[in-house]
Amino acid sequence: MKISIVYISIFTALAQAASRTSPPSGAIVVAKSGGQYTDLQSAINSIPASSTSSYTIFIQPGTYNGQVYIPNTVKGKITIYGYTTNDQDYNQNQVTLVNSLGADVAGSNDASGTLRAHSTDFKVYNINIQNSRGSGVQAIALSTQGNQQGYYGCKLLGYQDTLLANKGTNVFNKCYIEGATDFIFGQQAVAWFEKCTIAISGAGYITANGRDSDTNPSYYVINSSSISLKSGVSSSVKTYLGRPWRAYARTVFQNTAMSSVVRPEGWSTWSVALDNVYYAEYGNTGDGSKGTRVSWAKQLSSPLTLAGIIGSTSWIDMNYWNNVSSGTTTTTTKATTTAAATTTKTTAAGGGGCTQSLYGQHDIVDTAILFFGWGRAIVNTYVNIVYAGIYFLK
Incomplete structure (x- = not known):
């Protein structure tokens, strides 16, 4: 008697394409024409x-030139939405803030920022933020x-020092950096990156954490994200996960898909002693995760948790985090049936390029899958995936 195994994957997806194409009630509107203000800074100044x-x-929609500064004297909570046809996918963003200014001219790193966010309880959705100054x-x-501060479905575009995550607690969800x-x-910032796409445009280093003492709270965690070359960049370009800007630098990459753009040694040195540097990984996948890492980096036995690093998560938009959109939803239903016996990869829902393994090949039985859908139905329905294994005896 011979036992054969046939796997049948049944995907029933309730796809909710969430758009945000009109202002929420009571919102201050910025527009090239027809809005209350023609630039974001003027809208901020009106508060x-x-x-x-x-x-x-x-x-x-539009490209808005110039710097935007939100001072720490602003006491109220500010939420900024960009026009989008799918709030879970940064590729659908239709608003760009752009400025070209280097720190050499501005006088400091912060002063060169296209968007300088100094206030508390600040959220940004579906906006591209770019410094077009270039290399050098x-x-x-x-x-x-x-x-x-929370950034959801945003694109951060630059070359050197694109993101200065410097103070406070910050989260970045489904962003492109x-x-x-x-x-x-x-x-000094405690920053968590969830389901983000990290795109390498040139040889260098992804992170440079500047934690300078054991009492400094700074911590960078990149979780369930992806690292790959920017489209059109030579495959000869390689990058390090990070180098320590200060002697107590602390950064962890976990559950992240790393392409071969990541150097096998993983981490690099700088001009500080390494005794107190904390660089670690957990559960990463892909060619870039397979190299022999530097001896002073760590492999964790369990992953870090959001609450364990950030603390209270009450200020985080967990609906967006869990793929429940807040825009106007259009619901479509798709059903497909496929047979498979090999590992399959897919783009994470709404993640704009975050690659995760949906199911892997095992000797006998593949693991079951729970896959959260995106969008928001009237009752905030999640998507369920049914995964069935059918055994035939011959």
């Missing part, structure tokens, strides 16, 4: 600094200098 009310700003100088796209040299860096 009374002493007010503790919450404010929503909606930006109509530090030029920040986004500078975070406040507590409880592009650069070459130290393009995620800062000194």
Whole structure:
């Protein structure tokens, strides 16, 4: 008697394409024409600094040139939405903030930022933020200098020092972050990156954490994300996961898909002693995760948790985090049936390029899958995937 195994994968997906193409009620509208303001800075300036009310700003499609500064004197919560046809996919963003300014001219890293966010309780959705200065100088796209800041479905575009995650607690969910040299860096921020796409545009280092003492809270965690070359960049380009800007640098990559763009040694040195540097990994996949790492880096026995690093998560948009969109939803249903016996990869829902393994090949039985859908139905319905194994005896 011969036993054969046939795997039948039945995917029933309730696809909800969530758009945000009109302003929420009461929002301040920024538009090239027809809005209350023609630039974001003017909208920010209209908010009374002493007010503790919450404010929503909606930006109509377009490219908006110039710097934007949100001072720490602003007391109210600010949420900024960019026009999008799918709020779970940064590729559908239709609003770009762009400026070209290097730190050499601006006088400091923060001062060069296209968006300089210094206030607390600040959220940004579906906006592209770019410093177009180019290579050869530090030029920040986004500078975070406040507590409880969340960035959802955004694209951060630069070359050297794209993201200055410098102070407070920051989360980045389903974002695209592009650069070459130290393009995620800062000194005091606790920053969590979830389902983000990290795109390498040139040889260098992804992170440069500047934690300078054992009492400094700074911690960078990149979780369930992907690292790959920017489209069109030579395959000869390689990068390190990070190098320590200060002697207590602390960074972890976990559950992240790493292409061969990541150097086999993983981490690099800088000009500081390594005794107190904490660089670690857990559960990473892909060719870039397979190399022999430097002896002073660590492999964790269990993953870090969001609450364990960030603390209270009450300020984080967990609906967006769990693929439940807040825009206007259009629901379509798709059903497919496929037979498979090999490992399959897919793009994570709405992640704009975050690659995860949905099911892997085992000797006898593949693992079951629970896959969260995206969008928001009236009752906030999640997507369930049914995975069935059918055994035939011959």
